[in-house]
Amino acid sequence: MSDASMNTSAPAQTGDAGFADFFALLKPRVMTLVVFTALAGLIAAPGGIHPVVGFAAILFIAVGGGASGALNMWWDADIDGIMKRTRRRPVPAGRIGPDEAFGFGMALAGFSVVMLGLATNLLAAGLLAFTIFFYVVIYSMWLKRSTPQNIVIGGAAGAFPPMIGWAAVTGGVAMESVLMFALIFMWTPPHFWALALFMKSDYDDAGVPMLTVTHGRRSTRAHVLVYTLLLAPVALGLGVTAIGGPVYMAVAVILNAMFLKGAWTVWRRNEEIAEGDGYRAEKKLFGLSLYYLFAHFGAIMLEAALAPFGLGGW
CATH class of the missing domain: 1.10.357.140 (UbiA prenyltransferase)
Known part of the structure; x- marks a missing residue:
């Protein structure tokens, strides 16, 4: 050890x-x-x-x-x-x-x-x-x-x-709860890897084998994009279940489009560009990832609140 x-x-x-x-x-x-x-x-x-x-x-x-x-x-x-x-x-x-x-x-x-x-x-x-x-x-x-x-x-x-x-x-346990689990599970890697990209040497100094340390920053950017692509169908799939509805689906479509755009921007960058602007795109993606999860689960609760009035769900 x-x-x-x-x-x-x-x-x-x-x-x-x-x-x-x-x-x-x-x-x-x-x-x-x-x-x-x-x-x-x-x-x-x-x-x-x-x-x-x-x-x-x-x-x-x-x-x-x-x-x-x-x-x-x-x-x-x-x-x-x-x-x-x-x-x-x-x-x-x-x-x-x-x-x-x-x-x-x-x-x-x-x-x-x-x-x-x-x-x-x-x-x-x-x-x-x-x-x-x-x-x-x-x-x-x-x-x-x-x-x-x-x-x-x-x-x-x-x-x-x-x-x-x-x-x-x-x-x-039901399909809906499993999909809520999957939403957070698939969101976690791009959320933390975006953070790792602009935290620089913290994980390296501590000897933690974060992806940025073991596989390099170029590979980490690719992983961010791949997991974001895998996240989107999970988020949209949750919208067609019994706990989804038009409010949730609107939130999911807008935020996943924004998240995909941010991940694509991060993937296209190299380290020289990122350092030159203070990792602006990486920090923006990390910030968006925080709002992303709260907005999705907030929309789920709003759908449930509207259901007794015949306004939530499909």
Whole structure:
């Protein structure tokens, strides 16, 4: 095991951690996406759910997502301390000790899974438990430092929340929830590779085999385009299911056209051009990718909200 893969280099706890530091362990930005997509799955699911139970389900899914973030920060403290965008996180900065982060994450993981099972059903709890395991063990501990396909395979962890929300209502899995999973799964690679293209040497310095490091930036640009081409039919296919409709389809057509145009622009560029304008196209594509997912799942929820009035769906 390389030095980069040993997480014993994190600074010792300084004892001055506050609420904000423990909240940062939860990766609140990632948690926002988890909550939003899980809520979309819960609202779009047929049959409905009592508002109190639904609120509890989303709360426990959010806590489970936060547990994944805390355990990821515990494991990745060594490389987080090397990369510019992560070196100020609580563990590498020394505000929270590694053991404390691990205990905090494990406690939240156990609490969230048990409480979701009690509030809804065993399938939803099982999916949440598997999501936490997949993100921490399969992605963080194994894939992230061993293969350039880390983002491709590891993206499954971030794709489960709408399936969990759906299962919380129905107690099962359906084509619609699988397609919501697939939408996030196919979106993740171009989203992260666009980021990697303008983060320059961060992943290289940390010894993380991101595609930009192992296969070069030209290959990464091609991969961004290919995965964007594969993403579009998944997004449009979701629009013809029971949870789709004209609002969703309009959003999907417009945003996928924009995303394809952005990916095509990124693919055509070389490193000299990109450096010359400060990676403007790559940053634009990354920014668009953030709006892309929120807009698609927002449209799914809007279709569900309009359905009782006979305005949503086909």
